[in-house]
Amino acid sequence: MKEVLLPRARPSRWVEFGFQGLSILMALLFTTLVLLMAGAPPIEAYRQVLEGAFGSLKRATDILVAWVPLMLVTSGLLLTFTAGLWNIGVEGQIVLGAIAATGLMRALQETSLPPSLILILAMAAGMVGGAAWASLVGLLKIYGGVHEIFGGLGLNFVATTMILWLIFGPWKRPGIGSMSGTEPFPEHLWLPVFPGLRLSPWALLLALLSVALVYVLLRNTYFGLRLKAIGKNIRAAHRLGVPTARYLLLALLGCGAMAGLAGAIQVTAVYHRLIPPISSGYGYLGLLVAMLANYRVSWSVPVAFFFAALNIGSIQLPITLKLDSTLSGVMQGALVLFVLLMQGARARWRSKPVTEQGDDA
């Protein structure tokens, strides 16, 4: 126990800074190379992405629209990563949150309940749905011995099947069989947005709250400390009296609730209906953000923002340069690869193994 609490020797922060900077430069170089191979002017492409991301207030707030679900998911994932869990099932947890929120709104939209209450209940339903789905991953792991990666992947497939079945079946639009989605909700059941923008202050607030919550949990509580102990060495933690099964489950429940909330926000604030790709891949992207941020809450905020900005900015590429906007995906992938590469290089340079994962918030 003492060992866990002792501060570890760290390399100079300037060295750390240098390694991180180097990986970013390498990712930029790599993306530039890809652009050149595609026959596109790289500088102009980067300029378009920047302009597309920050060129107007609306665009800048659009970044936040994408940042909200990404940040919610990433916050949740930081809990599970800290506990040493690879919660790949986060995609399915977003989907189940969206399904639960949609189900609740469909059930209550004809009633005379005030819209604000319905929306609050929808958010709660999303959290419950996501948490319930995540608990399956946990139960499979703890009682079934199924590794959370396989359990999660399997449950992701089940979630996709479920959402398709609902959209083509019980929740289809009258006379229509299409994956386009369910009937849109009436406008009074849309999460309110800033006038003229797409950003909802409530969604933003929920994302900020979740970041703050995870930050405090991991830094200032026994809960966080025990999660870290489990993440470092689950057997040791168990012998020292940490109820590991309960904590693993709690981490998954927390992550599932935040992912489910992201799903509920996608339904109530972005698409205003249920569509098959409702998760928008934010689950997998959240995994990348957490890795790139070195599993730290404070870093994950700007990294998630950067990823969201890339997504919004790259919309310009097909319009002005006739480039495929999947370029943002290339850039994100390259960044993660090079950062992981540099972490390896740094570890060698220090000539001792590191397990940085979740060592502090």
Added chain:
Amino acid sequence: MVPHRYRWIIASLFLSVALALAACAQPAATPAPATATAPAAPQPTPTAAPAQPTPTAAPKGIIFGMLLVGPYNDRGWSQAHYEAGKYVEKKLPGAKMLYIDKVNPADRPGTTASQLAEELVAQGAKVIIFNSDDHKDEAIKFARAHPDIVVIHASGDDAWKEGKNYKGIPNLANVMGQMEYGKMIAGCAAALTTQTGKIGYLGPLINDETRRLAASAYLGAKYCWEKYLNKPAADLKFKVTWIGFWFHIPGVTADPTQVAQDFINSGYDVIISGIDTTEALREAAKATQAGKKVWAIPYDYIGACEEAPDVCLGVPYFNWGPSYLAHIKAVLEGTWKPSWDWVGPDWKDINNPDTSHVGFVKGKALSPEASARLDEFIKGLGDGSIQLWKGPIRLQDGTLYVEEGKVATPQQIWYLPQLLEGMEGQSVPTK
């Protein structure tokens, strides 16, 4: 513990690198065409009264934006729209098209069509064309939020005063071709060619539009089967299989390649495609290479046969150019008004690129006899001697839909609630 400000410094490196790049980029980018900013020159607003022709003001340019649901080069629905945009650019000096393709949430996660439309407006577009039935809700949302932009939604009915969904939005128009005729011709060509008497229809999703188009293909097939081949209608099998969307989305829709193979393996030797892409044609070509005799009829795009001409019986296609030209010209001249256009073929020449909204190009695989009969059929459709939407027409469940001697109203055709009697396949989704 590392002081937190250092972490923020590291994190902010992302931003500084990006900003440094921007600073470098600024001078280099200036000589490039300034597409990023909206033209500063005064623009004619679409709602303004016709401008006074002043000697200094030559006809100004106009930028129109197009949102394509699929890839711009899909050899189907989206490419037909893309080529129409090129046609407008050619015919209307000063007109310039901006487009985004793959506008659907599976290909562009996290974005909505109205958000992408706003990006086109930010680049100066004054007219936005939403090209898919899938964009219906987004087109309405966008039109209501941007009353100064003219919105054209292809295939919708929200601007149809006599329709079921009239919204009365002053800046929203609908354009659709009377593809019913194209599908009748396709059905006829299929019936004249099939050797097994089994025609497969590869359907997209199920809605009013897809039901009436599949039904039209069946009506054409049945007519030619009975009238030209003198065979009883009961011997003609016509089966519709739906994939769930306008094109294949792996893991979400059924796989059209698989559906086409299933048709071929169960003896269907002509496949009529109702989806945006050309899987049916590809699979027919593959089966033919393997020694079977299978033909296909693609859809939407005039050049669709090129992919496998030897098994292509022809293609019913849309020619959106003239309609879009008329709309955009009207916007430029300040005379635009919302309308619901359900435009038919030009029967004098259904393949006239400047006048006919719907056409049919025969394929290499169509036999000379079948070709001659098809010409006779097209002539009959054009002069009104052949009227296929005429009673008695029964729905799939046996209910009489159009009474004996009566011709179906446009509403009855547009909002066809089921497939027709004699057709196999789902009328309404039950999955």
